[in-house]
Amino acid sequence: MNRVLGALLLCMVAGWAQAQTTPEALDWLRKIYRATEKLSYTGTFVYQQGDRTETSRIARLAGPSGGTEKLEVLDGTPREILRTRDEIRCYLPESRTVKVDRRSDTRAFPAVLPEQVGSLAEHYEITLGETRRIAGYDCQAVLLTPKDDLRYGYKLWADTRSGMLLKARTFDRNGNTMEQFTFTQLRIGSVPRERLQPPRAIQGWRVEQAGVAPADLAQAGWSVSAQLPGFRKIVEIRRMLRDTQPVAQMVYSDGLAAVSVFIEPMSGRVEDARIGIASMGAVNVYTREVANHWVTVVGEAPAASVQRIGNTVEYRPR
Amino acid sequence: MKAKISALMDGELDAHELNEPLAALDKDVDAFATWRTYHLISDALQGRALLASDCLHRVVARLAEEPVLVGPLPAQVAQPVRARWFVPSALAASVAAVALVGWMAFAPQETAGPLLAPTAQAPRTAPAVVLGHAAKDAPVRLPMTAATRDYLIAHQAFSPRNSLQGVAPYVRSVSAESAPAKP
Numbered sequence: 001m002n003r004v005l006g007a008l009l010l011c012m013v014a015g016w017a018q019a020q021t022t023p024e025a026l027d028w029l030r031k032i033y034r035a036t037e038k039l040s041y042t043g044t045f046v047y048q049q050g051d052r053t054e055t056s057r058i059a060r061l062a063g064p065s066g067g068t069e070k071l072e073v074l075d076g077t078p079r080e081i082l083r084t085r086d087e088i089r090c091y092l093p094e095s096r097t098v099k100v101d102r103r104s105d106t107r108a109f110p111a112v113l114p115e116q117v118g119s120l121a122e123h124y125e126i127t128l129g130e131t132r133r134i135a136g137y138d139c140q141a142v143l144l145t146p147k148d149d150l151r152y153g154y155k156l157w158a159d160t161r162s163g164m165l166l167k168a169r170t171f172d173r174n175g176n177t178m179e180q181f182t183f184t185q186l187r188i189g190s191v192p193r194e195r196l197q198p199p200r201a202i203q204g205w206r207v208e209q210a211g212v213a214p215a216d217l218a219q220a221g222w223s224v225s226a227q228l229p230g231f232r233k234i235v236e237i238r239r240m241l242r243d244t245q246p247v248a249q250m251v252y253s254d255g256l257a258a259v260s261v262f263i264e265p266m267s268g269r270v271e272d273a274r275i276g277i278a279s280m281g282a283v284n285v286y287t288r289e290v291a292n293h294w295v296t297v298v299g300e301a302p303a304a305s306v307q308r309i310g311n312t313v314e315y316r317p318r
Numbered sequence: 319m320k321a322k323i324s325a326l327m328d329g330e331l332d333a334h335e336l337n338e339p340l341a342a343l344d345k346d347v348d349a350f351a352t353w354r355t356y357h358l359i360s361d362a363l364q365g366r367a368l369l370a371s372d373c374l375h376r377v378v379a380r381l382a383e384e385p386v387l388v389g390p391l392p393a394q395v396a397q398p399v400r401a402r403w404f405v406p407s408a409l410a411a412s413v414a415a416v417a418l419v420g421w422m423a424f425a426p427q428e429t430a431g432p433l434l435a436p437t438a439q440a441p442r443t444a445p446a447v448v449l450g451h452a453a454k455d456a457p458v459r460l461p462m463t464a465a466t467r468d469y470l471i472a473h474q475a476f477s478p479r480n481s482l483q484g485v486a487p488y489v490r491s492v493s494a495e496s497a498p499a500k501p
Contacts, residue, residue: 036484047489056489069485079492083485090471090492099468101475112481156482165483181486210472235476241468251476260473276458278466283490285466286457298473307457 021121025128028142028163030114032156035163037114038062042195043135043186044074049179049281059195070196080199091199098202101210101239112255120255123147123230124154132157134166135183144256149173150228150305151257152282162188170282172302179281212239217248217263221317224261228305230254244268252309259299259309266292277303291315323352327360467491 042059054076060069066085073079080091090099120126129141139157146153157167166186170178215238217223224233235251245268250261266273266289273294278285284306286297290313297310322339325331331339342349470491474480479487 033481036482045486047486047493049490054489054493056486058484058486060484071485071488073489073492081485081488081492083480083488088471088475088488090488092467092492095464099471101472112478168483179490181483181489239472241472247472249472251473253476253478256478256482258473258477258479260469260476262469262472273465274458274460276460278460278462280462280493281490283470285460285462285469287460296469298469300477300479 021124021126022128025126025142026118026121028128028140028158029117029120029126029144029156031163032142032158032165033112033114033117035158036165037067037111039162039164039188040067040191041164041186041188042191043183045181045183047179047181047281048177055184059191061191061193061196068196078199082196082198089198091202091205096202096205098205098207099210100207101212103212116255120144123151123254124256129155131160135186137161137164137166137186139166146173148229149302150230151254151301152178154256159188164188170300206243208240208243210239210241211246212237213246214238215248217250219318220248221315222248222263223312223314223316224250224252224309225312225314228252228254228259228301228309231257231259231309234258257299257301259297259301259306261309261313262296262298263290263293263313264296266294277307279303286310288313319346319349320352323349324356327353327356 040060040062042057044055044057047054047056055074057072057074058070061067069081069083071081071083077093079093082089082091086103088099088101090097092099124144124146127143127145129143131138131140133139134157137159138161140160142156142158144154144156153171153173155169155171156165158165164186167180167182169180172178215236217236231252231254233250234253235249237249238246239249241247241262241264245265247262247264247268249263252259252261273287273296275288277287282300284299284301284303286303286306288295288310293315295310295313297306297313299306299309319339319342322331322335323343326336326339339349343353471488474488474491477487
């Protein structure tokens, strides 16, 4: 009897211990963030989502001002993205458009610092998984298991030596894979500058500037009353999405997942908007109408969370 | 005519089939009585509390005082759900009631063409109300469109995933155009 009880107790303790965030796992997570910030590399990765895969080439040159990164989609039309600390340029050949999102130093894109990683343990159990070889690198798995149904879980595999992230899997509460990034080839080390050049043949392309400016939506009568637990507002701006009217954007984040709420007058949206929810991989987009405005909620969170935030958007004119 | 009124209540009629039963409701006292009786039956079957007998008149009176809003209606957002409405459900009944109230509010203003208001209003109002409910419970599944890409790109700039993975997650934002519509 005692032995049975003892075994049972052991199982419970083991189960409990397994679900607890460990300092080693947090150290590993910090190592990944640091590697993403510090390393220069070139490589090829595959993005998988449902039964679709898309291969891309990526290059990053680390530098004192945050580095420069370039992404080239190799399948389908050759879309390219160039990113620095305060500018993102998307080159979209089908529409012959360059979308530019530029920031001044005072409103740089928010970055998660390795020191802030500890706060993720409020919403995720962060534990170590197995070690495994990926694209020629010995990798350590780090698991982020959400403590509730409001967010997805993540499994990250990082090079044991450098901490470079080689594979990232997003899963829902049933363990189903929502999307996955996997490097098939990677070279860590110096990157020639010409690998980070913008595409050349873009004469005559339309340039769309985001023109980001601060905004006060509460002043304008808008409220997002019941936020999701753990998600706090990190950004509130006014911006252009196309060459039409400005759109308001608020971003809520738990430090890993983020949800944006866009609000725009119905008259400003040229294409047909529809009420409902669309999904791609781990991203859900929920559209609804509030007071003659379209509310579009975009988030790397379960559909129910995205919808829940969207449904609390209210307009009360002052 | 009773069958048509029942079908109207259940939202089973196409736009071109609406004229006849709506005209009947406008002119034929018996048809109107049938309409009310069917709603009463529906309410009784659903166990819904009955409203005060003069509720309709008070609602109509209040509606008459309200300004008429003219604006884009999100009525075309999806195909009306039909199969579920064989039995007049509480929802269908309330939708039909709204359509009726709308029709009654508009009817007195019509002198030359009494059919104009009902045909223009009823079919548009009904699906809009239904979808208002549907959007809250189980939203319509939509395909990712190229237009969605603007939002994905704008969102991605603020995603903490960038600190974890660099520019790689952007592949999703520029991927939307080639994404097939999910059934």
